[in-house]
Amino acid sequence: MTEKKYLIPVFILLFLAFLTSVSVSQPLREITDSNHRVVTIPIKIDRIICSGPGCLRLITYFGAQDRVVAVDDIETRTNKFDARPYSLANPQFKSFPVFGGFRGNDDPEKIIGLKQSPQIIFKTFATMGYDPVELEKKTQIPVIILEYGDLHKGRKHFFSSLKIIGQVLNKESRASKLINFFNRHIQDLENRTRDIADRKTCFVGGIAFKGPHGFQSTEPSYPPFQFVNANNIASTNDMTGKNIRNSNFSKEKIL
Incomplete structure (x- = not known):
């Protein structure tokens, strides 16, 4: 009699748990990162971390600082002189939880233990620090590799990474605006200086x-x-x- 008494409530609890797991699961999509890896990520991204030199700077270009849930240890240091504009513009980073060392030396255990679990990890300079594929396996969090590039010969890679970030964060229009901004001003400087004869x-x-x-x-x-x-x-x-x-x-x- 006792077994029958508790059988229905247990069944109901299991059924509710099943419904909860179905309701919280997000639809997924696929993104191709800079290393041509196809990575499966949630459609909506609200929580991220940025690993590797310049990675947090790129996210700041997108005005997505509010989605960052933790930083590497260099962001929390107090330096007499800080020459990083993105850091000066975002002093709140100094009080954020730390997920690992700078230059991509991530700590999987710290990442897993974060109070706010990131949905994805952006990572620049993939060969530096913790291996991104291993990091993804250890944390079970998708890792998006970005080719940092530059604004000269590496401009193509830089712009490609901006497009990838735009796709991941659903900010494609912002990526286009950034690329157009850089191209417009670079062309303007070329037009102003190309005919100068006596160059110092x-x-x-x-x-x-x-x-x-x-x-x-x-x-x-x-x-x-x-x-x-x-x-x-x-x-x-x-x-x-x-x-x-x-x-x-x-x-x-x-x-």
């Missing part, structure tokens, strides 16, 4: 690369110099066709 030489020092560096640290193909057709002394003939992102220029050559 120039040099840019103190270029950061995976962290801050001294005055001799430069970028031979520094995009702003390329936009204005500048005569960059760090750009030599033997670098033609190459996209060297960072080099240490000698003081003797500068003098």
Whole structure:
């Protein structure tokens, strides 16, 4: 008699649990990331984390800071000088939970233990830090790899990543506006400077690369110099066709 008494309530609880699991499950879609991986993600994305250099900067371009639920440890550090505009514009990042180390050194256990579980993980520089495929397996959270690129020879990759972010966050129109913004201003600088005959030489020092560096640290193909057709002394003939992102220029050559 007792068994029959509790049989119906248990059945009802199991049935309600089934209905709840069905109702909370989100419809899914597929996205192809920068590594040509097809990743299955929810249709609506409200919670994200950004791993790797510059990843959080890209998300800030989209005005999607409110979807970030945790940051890597470099965002919470207190530095005397902070030269990252996106960080200065978002001081709230310093009080966010930490999911791992900077430069892509993610901690799967910390990610799983976050109070607000991310629906996806964006990751730049896939070969740096924690392997993105392994990270996806360990956390069971989709990982979207982004090719960071730049605004010169890597512009195609950069724009492709913006389009991918737009698709993931359902902000395709914002991605188009960003791409048009960059193209419009780059073309404007080209139009203003292409006919200048007497070009003075120039040099840019103190270029950061995976962290801050001294005055001799430069970028031979520094995009702003390329936009204005500048005569960059760090750009030599033997670098033609190459996209060297960072080099240490000698003081003797500068003098």
